[in-house]
Amino acid sequence: MKILVVDDEEDVKSLFEQKFRKEIRSGLFQFSFAFSGEEALSYMASHASEVVMILSDINMPGMSGIELLKSIRKDFPAAPPQVMMITAYGDSNNHDQAMQLGADDFLTKPVNFVELKEKLLMVQE
Amino acid sequence: MDYFLVSSFLIFYVRKILQTKTQLPEWDKKLEIVKYISIALLGTYYVADSPDWYQWIWHAFLIFLLVVGYRNEVFRPVRGLLQSAIPFVLISVINDSVELIAPKFYAKNDDYFATAAAFAFVLCFVIWFYVQKQQKALILEREERIKEELASKAQKESLEYLVAERTYELTLQKEELQKTIDELKSTQNQLIQSEKMASLGELTAGIAHEIQNPLNFVNNFSEVSVELCQELEEEIDKTTLPESDKEYIKEIISDLSQNQQKITHHGKRADSIVKGMLQHSRVSSGEKELVDINALADEYMRLAYHGLRAKNKEFNAALVTDFDPTIGQVEVMPQDLGRVFLNLFTNAFYAVAEKKRLLAEEGTVTDYRPEVKITTKKFADTLYIRVTDNGTGMPETVKAKIFQPFFTTKPTGQGTGLGLSMSYDIITNAHGGSLDVETVPGKKTEFKITLPLEKV
Structure with missing residues (x-):
């Protein structure tokens, strides 16, 4: 399963690679990383059919996670990937907005990786 | 006889008008004595079988009275009264003088002299009557003036009381206003303070948010490092290194793992503080x-x-x-x-x-x-x-x-x-x-x- 992680913090890449080391090794998950909303969209343009799951931060400079979600839902209606939004603690506004725009799930920072792994595995099945 | 009447009435009016009994007790005594003297003179006149020369004692007596009355300032208010007696005394003296010097002339014209004397006598009483009337009017006027004075005094007092009352009220109001101003000032200070606190609260929320992201990385990386240490341990078992080396390496890995756990532990502590700050500054749900x-x-x-x-x-x-x-x-x-x-x-x-x-x-x-x-x-x-x-x-x-x-x-x-x-x-x-x-x-x-x- 190909997962695109969108976050403006570059350290997220090494964190995910280490957290999901076993799954990546076994080929269960494949992670790609984009460090801005724009980058994520251009990646989607070239790998549209491959990406099954998008994990996106909401608060990013430039294109926000919410805008990215809107674009994805508009540009890729044929093969819609699952979109899971991540945001800072206690931000109910963003939560409601993301759900309304068609986000599949919602996570709050700090991300509970155990919970995330379970959710990803459920999507996998 | 007419002398006695004039002198007694003169004394009576002087005493009455000047109220010598209460105002001038010293003069009152003297006037009393004068009164008795005039009675004594009258009595002596009849006792002595009314001699002609006796008139001159009366003249002297009355003139003396008038002079004393004129000389003393205390009798100024009754000067009109004294003046009224002058024509009578003058005419009496002239009559007697003419009778003494020219008895024939006097006998020839005694009708005129007697008429003049009677006229002067009556004039005396007429003037007294007027004086008395005037005096009464004066007294009335004076009483009225006193009444007016009393009224104006009362008015003044009531005005003064009113002014004092107003002043007191104004002072009270001023004090109250001063108090209100002080209260307002302290309220303003407190508002500034609470405004500062409010902005500090917002600032805290912002800072807490900013701290939370790097803190998440600290926690996540330290956690994943613990997992990595476990994997590393497992991997070492697969190698063919000597057991002593393996033990040594495992010891180091164990220390590393413990350190990472400590980082996680303290990171979580900081995290809960940040969460508390956020929760506190957050608008209540x-x-x-x-x-x-x-x-x-x-x-x-x-x-x-x-x-x-x-x-x-x-x-x-x-x-x-x-x-x-x-x-x-x-x-x-x-x-x-x-x-x-x-x-x-x-x-x-x-x-x-x-x-x-x-x-x-x-x-x-x-x-x-x-x-x-x-x-x-x-x-x-x-x-x-x-x-x-x-x-x-x-x-x-x-x-x-x-x-x-x-x-x-x-x-x-x-x-x-x-x-x-x-x-x-x-x-x-x-x-x-x-x-x-x-x-x-x-x-x-x-x-x-x-x-x-x-x-x-």
Whole structure:
């Protein structure tokens, strides 16, 4: 399963690679990383059919996670990937907005990786 | 005879008009003597068989009276009266002189002389009558004037009283206004202070958010490093290194792992502080959540304690907790109730710190031990929370005002005066409970929260 992680913090890449080391090794998950909303969209343009799951931060400079979600839902209606939004603690506004725009799930920072792994595995099945 | 009448009436009027009895007692005595002399003269005249020369004694007597009357200032008011007697005396003297010098001429014209004398005598009384009338009018006028004076005096007095009353009222008003201005000034100061606090709250929220992201990385990387250490250990077992080397490497890995665990542990601590700050500065959701009241109270007690410790290193107080373990989870608004706890604890710590400071200032050596206590108790679907301190306590006047907005006993800049009024609002309006206070000045203060519990 190909997962695109969108976050403006570059350290997220090494964190995910280490957290999901076993799954990546076994080929269960494949992670790609984009460090801005724009980058994520251009990646989607070239790998549209491959990406099954998008994990996106909401608060990013430039294109926000919410805008990215809107674009994805508009540009890729044929093969819609699952979109899971991540945001800072206690931000109910963003939560409601993301759900309304068609986000599949919602996570709050700090991300509970155990919970995330379970959710990803459920999507996998 | 006519002399006697003139002199007696003269004396009588003089005495009456001048009121010599009360005003001039010395002259009154003299006039009395004059009166007796005139009576004596009259008596002697008849006794002596009315000799002709006797007239001259009368003349001398009357002239003497008139001269004395003219000479003395005290008789100025009755001068008109004295003047009226002059023509009579003059004519009498002329009559007698003419009779003495030219008896024939006198005998020939004695009708004219007698008429003149009678005329002068009558004139005398007519003038007296007028004088008396005038005098009466004068007296009336004077009485009226006195009445008027009295009236104006009374008016003046009443005016003065009114002025004094107005002045007093104005002074009172001025004092009240001054008081209001002072109150407004202190309220303004408090508003500035609470504005500062509000902006500080926003700033805190912003900072907390910014800290949370890097903190998440610290926690996540340290956690993943622990996992990596475990994997590394497993990998080492697969190698063909000598056992002693393996042991040594595993030892190092174990230390590394422990360090990472410590980083995670302390990172989580920082995380919970940041969360607390965020929760406190967050606008209340207004929704009730299931909360462990004991844990919430404990957390804010420590927060308030460390908050004061950060400002005043010497501060110290015993924290006593008496929690009812059967309470469990209760539906409340945690941010709001947290604010109430923070306020009550901050006040309690302030009160004990103040008492300690005051005792130190007085220089009295005491074994005072500052103590702040929290008690929770659940009984019959009601939650009782008590925050007690053995600090300064409050006088009745302060106690009556503590729940009023902007009322504070702290020095300007140290309190907003909003803490307890906000707490009162949270407990009574938002939670339907009650917030009471009991205090003994100089001894202790106890805040009592009563919360009705909805059955979950």
